[in-house]
Amino acid sequence: MFPRSLIRVLTAAALAVTLPLGAALPQAAAAMPQAQVNDTLRGESSIYNALFTAALIHHVVQVCDDLRGPNRLERVAFFLPLYREARSLGFSRNQIENFVNDEAEKARMQTLVDRHLQRDGVDPKDASAVCAFGRQQIEERTPIGRRLSER
Secondary structure, three states, rough: OHHHHHHHHHHHHHHHHHHOOOOOOOOOHHOOOHHHHHHOOOOOOOHHHHHHHHHHHHHHHHHHOOOEOOHHHHHHHHHHHHHHEEEEEEEEHHHHHHHHHOOHHHHHHHHHHHHHHHOOOOOOOOOOHHHHHHHHHHHOOOHHHOOOEEE
8 A cells, every 4th residue: 555645746747747847838728717718628529538437436435435446546546537638728727727626516516416316217216226337337347347356
C-alpha cells in the first residue's frame, strides 16, 4: 500500500505535467461564462459518460455498505485523462472544478443515475437492490463492476 504522502506527491507530479504554469487559455474559453463551460463539458460524451460512470459507482458505494469503490490512486488514474481532455478544450482548472462542483450539475447527474438504475429495475433508494445491482456488475465485469469490490 502506498503511503498517503507518496500518493499526494504522485498526484501533484501528474497535475504538474498536465498544467504547465505559463499555459495560456484560448481567449474564447477563458472568457466563457460558467454556464457555457458547463454546457460544453456536458456535451463532451467521453467526459460526461466517464463522469456518469463515476457517479453511478459513487451511488452504489454510498448506498451499499458491503461494496467499495476504487482507492485514491485508482480515482486519480481515472479522472486525470478526463481533466486533461477538458484542459485540451481550453478550460482552466477553476472552470473545470466549478463544473464538477456545481450543485445543479450534481443534481442532474444524480437524476441520470436514478433513471439508469430504474431502467434496470433497481430502486435507487433500496439498499438491497442497489447492492444486488453492484454485485451483478462485478460478476459481469462491466466498466462499473471492474471498479467495485466487496468489502
